[in-house]
Amino acid sequence: MTLRLGLIFSTTGSYAALGQSAMAGALGAIETLHRRGAPQIMPVIADPRGDMVAYECMTREMLESGVRHIVGAITSWSRKEMIPLLERHGGLLWYPCPYEGFESNDHVVYLGASPNHHVVPVTDWIATQGMRRAFLIGSNYVWGWETLRLARDGLTARGIEVVGERHVPLGAPTPAHILDEIRDAAPDCVIDSLIGPSNTSFLQGLAAHPDRPPIQVLSFNQSEADLAEIGPAANGLVSAGSFFEANAGDTLCDAARRHAPNGRVSSFFATSFAAVEILSAAVRAAGTDDPATVFRAAAATPAVTAMGIMPIDPVLRHAKLTPRLAIAKDGRFDIVNSAAHPVAADPYMTAQSAGRQRPAPGPHRKLRVVK
Amino acid sequence: MTPVPVHNFSGQTALVLHLSPEIGQRIKDRCDRLGVRALILTDDLETEAARGANTLILDIDTGDDRLLPWPRAAAPMPLIGLIGSESPGRLAWALAQEVDAFIPVSGLGNLFSAMVIAHATFAQKAERRAREADEARRGSGRLDVVRAVLALMEGGRDEALALKQLRTMAMVERISIEEAASRLLSERHRAGGRTG
DSSP: OOEEEEEEOOSSSTTHHHHHHHHHHHHHHHHHHHHTTOOOEEEEEEOOTTOHHHHHHHHHHHHHTTOOEEEEOSSHHHHHHHHHHHHHHTOEEEEOSOOOOOOOOTTEEEOSOOHHHHHHHHHHHHHHTTOOEEEEEEESSHHHHHHHHHHHHHHHHTTOEEEEEEEEOTTSOOOHHHHHHHHHHOOSEEEEEOOTHHHHHHHHHHHHOSSOOOOEEEESSOOTTTHHHHGGGGTTOEEEESOOGGGOOHHHHHHHHHHOTTOOOOHHHHHHHHHHHHHHHHHHHHTSOOHHHHHHHHHHSOEEETTEEEOBOTTTOBBOBOOEEEEEETTEEEEEEEOSSOBOOOTTOGGGSSOOOOOOOOSOOOOOOOO | OOOOOOOOOTTOEEEEEOSOHHHHHHHHHHHHHTTOEEEEEOSOOOHHHHTTOOEEEEESTTOOGGGSSSOTTOOSSOEEEEESSOOHHHHHHHHHTTOSEEEEGGGGGGHHHHHHHHHHHHHHHHHHHHHHHHHHHHHHHHHHHHHHHHHHHTTTOOHHHHHHHHHHHHHHHTSOHHHHHHHHHHHHHHHTSOOO
């Protein structure tokens, strides 16, 4: 039985680099599984070009043509466009990207990092560095709004002052006056939830700003997918993620060389790759491609993927992931902090109410590279 | 910056009043995702069961005042109404009960939103009731203010001076002018005449 697998990623448009990385991961997995003798998977590819209306049309067409499983969507905006159609047609979306949480839809499997995997480690890290003042900047849609809201909550709870917050329209460059405002506010760090060209122009503008002591920038989702595009301006940026290229073995590195336009493994690449591996194993175990049955099979037996074992919570429908922090240097990420074990996703941040312990603010410590 | 409503219900208990075990189970599944313990009831709600619960999720189609151990519109916790038939009579019952948030049975995936809205609405209602009670109390105290001013004028003061004196008393005691008036009158009453 050949499984027709929908791949809906914007491989052109304003956040094309992320879409290309994720698409390459899925195609790399299909090829790798084929070589291993797994049942055939036929990709059905669509490129919505970052246009929200196109996501809806293409998802509808795909589901009406009989596709039942889709790996896709980069932004939460696009995922939210696809969900009503998945509900209507009984489809299942394997979502491979970090997101802002507060969702657990019966037609989605969430394989990317949740806020307890990215916001919490970043705010904890800021507190342990003894930083006192933070500026927040993000893209003007749900990812930017909600990650920065969570960051504000976490920082305030740790006694760190938020000295400013700005949002930039998706796809637009970051205006120079925001860079001036950040310099004037003199924060110890900037939390950056921008994506695409807004992010590139922000980091380059901040690095080139004439009046500068360096400001520590932190991101919840910067990956190797578009790190090289930013150039030396990304040096020193700290990013949270469930996977970095440094964590990749030969399988992922080989697949990235063959399929990724930039030849790089990123969390988008690796998670899409793992999504196809989990789906393939679950379809085989279930003996059907019925989405509900496949999901139960995937949750019942954690698949061994190129990212490691990825258990999926049958209730929350989110993967257990290993939170990591990494620092960018010359187009690469060095891991500086890694959880000892995979951590269950907490999309509704239920663990945050019960008086979680505040890490004690300490003196400025230099980042240590974990070998 | 708009304040964010209460949105963490972890460790709380929700009572679910619904006759269908299948829907009860679906609600329980959604509650599990929010860290909320769901107790499914298929009979009348007992006062004992209601004690300690944080939310009541109830079926509007089968809702009846006699099912609930409190007077109409006086629930001690936020209510979430499950919309099934959409008949105006059933919706009227739910509105009269002052259900705090509604969710269609087909949309249980959005229970989190209903929880947030119900708890925010319930808190707003409680705030409004407290404010109204306070205003009513103040309104009824106005007559006492007039009486107190007249009493203070007995010493030959004019009304402006008497009112100023009453205000000063309220300010010193850090109470409202109505409370100061009521206190002054009761003290005079106890003393059986003028006290100062």
